[in-house]
Amino acid sequence: MRRLEGTQGARLPFWSPDGRYIAFFTLTELKTVSVADGSVRSICGVANAMGGAWSGTGAIVFAPVGDGPLYRVSLRDPKPEPVTELNLC
Numbered sequence: 001m002r003r004l005e006g007t008q009g010a011r012l013p014f015w016s017p018d019g020r021y022i023a024f025f026t027l028t029e030l031k032t033v034s035v036a037d038g039s040v041r042s043i044c045g046v047a048n049a050m051g052g053a054w055s056g057t058g059a060i061v062f063a064p065v066g067d068g069p070l071y072r073v074s075l076r077d078p079k080p081e082p083v084t085e086l087n088l089c
Contacts, residue, residue, distance in 0.1 A: 004033050006040035012049060017056045025049040030062060030073065044078045 010024040010031075021032045023043075030043040030052070043060070052062030059072050061083065071080040 004035075004038050006038065007031075007033055012051050014052055014054060016054045021054075023052060023054055023060055025052070025062075030060065032075075043075065044073050044080050046080075 004022070007022075007024060009026045011026070013022050013024040015022055016032070020036065021034055023030065023032045025031075025046060028045060028047055030046045030049065031040055032043060033040045046062065046064050048065055050063035050066050052060055054060050058076070059074050061070055061072050062080075063070055064080075067086070069082040069084045069086055072083045073080045
């Protein structure tokens with residue numbers, strides 16, 4: 001086991017499908033870290049994230065809040081877009 005620098009405050013981690021990266025949330029961002037070289041990349045702003053998953057197509061789907069839609073972000077175009085809609089009626 002080794003420490004991955006730049007991941008202080010990381011929470012709710014999950015692996016990339018190929019196992020080369022770990023995505024994680026901080027209090028304000030979604031980030032990835034390379035397992036090979038430890039480089040950290042900020043993907044997008046997210047406050048109060050509830051978890052995420054990395055698809056085989058390279059998209060990350062995450063829940064920015066517990067009572068809202070799921071969002072998808074691509075690493076090529078890191079602009080989060082909603083992919084679900086909740087009917088809270």
